Amino acid sequence: MHEKILLRQGAEANLYKSEYLGKEALIKERIPKDYRNAELDSEIRKRRTKEEAQLLYNAKALGVRTPLIYKIDLSGATIIMEFIEGKRMKDALNGKNLNLCKLLGNKIGILHSNGIVHGDLTTSNIIIHNNAPVFIDFGLGFHSRKTEDFAVDLLNFRKTYNATHYKLGKGWNLIVRGYIERRGNAGKEVVGRIPKIEERGRYL
Ligand SMILES: Nc1ncnc2c1ncn2[C@@H]1O[C@H](COP(=O)(O)OP(=O)(O)O)[C@@H](O)[C@H]1O
Ligand SMILES: [Mg+2]
Structure with missing residues (x-):
């Protein structure tokens, strides 16, 4: 076993951070929760590990960049995956690379069109590598075909986007444009649902 940092x-x-077969690797190890019954806890961690790995894999198959999976250890609730070099979007986005946002919206559109809800879209869960977004952390992701679920996914993202990039407001419009460009009327329907969810104020 290589050293783990x-x-x-x-x-x-x-x-x-570690190494796997001579390559830099990222080890994600779900930790036990004391407040849960040990057996149940182990089942939950196993299930989430499996689901996250499947979503990473499914997204990649659709042409959405995600870390390559090297190894899964269900009993250890661990995924060993490709280490993505780059900065988190949170730290990488600036006035000069705002065009990234359109591509990002496009990629979110691909996920949603194929029934994948990321579940935790934040600017910390996207790494900018070679000027393109790589999606990580599908730990809260799930499959759905509901407009409502897609709209909540986008709304959560808008909230963290605005909190982090309040000076780059145009970026959000580009994300929406990229999303609608990809999804057409289905995309417009999702975007149109967002204010309704906000009005209801019950999306959390
Ligand atoms: N494959 C990866 N390559 C490089 N850095 C990663 C990778 N996966 C996660 N990270 C880094 O670790 C942080 C936390 O990982 P994440 O999967 O989002 O876990 P959590 O569920 O704790 O949010 C990310 O914000 C990112 O900085
Ligand atoms: Mg995360």
Whole structure:
């Protein structure tokens, strides 16, 4: 086993940088929760690990960049995946690369058109690599065909986008444009649903 360097301790998982078959790798290890019954906890972590790996795989098959999966260890609730070089969108986006936003909207459109809801779209869960977005952290993702689920996915993203990039407001319009460009009327329907969800104020 190669050495593991702890990168981040999240609420759900520990992230390590390591090596796998001579390549830089990222190890995502879901951590046990004390407040849950141990057996149930282990089942939940196993299930989420499997689902996350499947979503990463499905997205990639659609042409949406995600880290390549190297190895899955269900009993250890661990995924070993490609380490993506680059900055998180949170740190990478500026006035000069705002065109990225349109591409990003396009990619979200591809996910939704194929029934994948990311579930945690934030500017920390997108890494900008070679000037293109790579989606990570499908830990809250799921399959759906509902306009409502897609609209909530976008609305959550808009909230974190606006909080992080309040000076780059145009970027959000580009994300929406890229999304609608990809999805046509279905996309317009999703975007149109957002204010209705906000009005209801019950999306959380
Ligand atoms: N494959 C990867 N390559 C490079 N960095 C990654 C990778 N996966 C995660 N990270 C880094 O670790 C952070 C947390 O990972 P993430 O999968 O989002 O876990 P969490 O569920 O704790 O949010 C990311 O914001 C990113 O900076
Ligand atoms: Mg994350």
